[in-house]
Amino acid sequence: MSTIRMKQVIRTGIVTVALFICAATVFAFSFGKYEKVKVINGAAIISVDKLADGKAHFYKFEDGGKEIVFFAAKAADGTVKAAFDACDSCYKSKKGYEQQGDKMNCKNCNQKFAIDRLGPNATGGCNPGYLPHQLNGNTISISVNDLKSGARYF
Numbered sequence: 001m002s003t004i005r006m007k008q009v010i011r012t013g014i015v016t017v018a019l020f021i022c023a024a025t026v027f028a029f030s031f032g033k034y035e036k037v038k039v040i041n042g043a044a045i046i047s048v049d050k051l052a053d054g055k056a057h058f059y060k061f062e063d064g065g066k067e068i069v070f071f072a073a074k075a076a077d078g079t080v081k082a083a084f085d086a087c088d089s090c091y092k093s094k095k096g097y098e099q100q101g102d103k104m105n106c107k108n109c110n111q112k113f114a115i116d117r118l119g120p121n122a123t124g125g126c127n128p129g130y131l132p133h134q135l136n137g138n139t140i141s142i143s144v145n146d147l148k149s150g151a152r153y154f
Contacts, residue, residue: 034060043141075116083128086153
């Protein structure tokens with residue numbers, strides 16, 4: 001193979017790799033961790049069916065340019081839990097939580113919290129910030145006012 005041909009093949013390879021990296025980056029940022037929540041009549045609505053897989057699902061609510069993020073999960077006992085993706089202690093790190101089995105793990109301090117114990121009595125410290133919600137058949141609704149109350153975390 002001639003030197004000129006070899007240089008063309010190398011340039012083509014470099015351009016192809018660069019395009020692939022750009023496309024992967026755009027894809028990653030377009031479809032990130034958070035799904036935009038639907039708001040109907042002053043409440044964010046989430047299908048309980050989405051939570052049947054046993055995984056925490058992460059959502060975002062936009063309020064005047066501020067993104068308020070939270071997660072919802074179905075506990076082992078079948079109850080639905082919702083919490084801000086932040087806590088009183090580590091919210092400034094803006095790292096939030098990730099699910100590890102039946103627990104939510106703080107990505108800043110590595111403390112773990114059982115999903116089935118999340119709720120109004122598990123507050124303060126590094127507990128995920130409780131988010132009041134109502135079960136209405138196969139949906140849960142979260143008041144926009146309750147979502148806005150978590151704006152301080154974000």
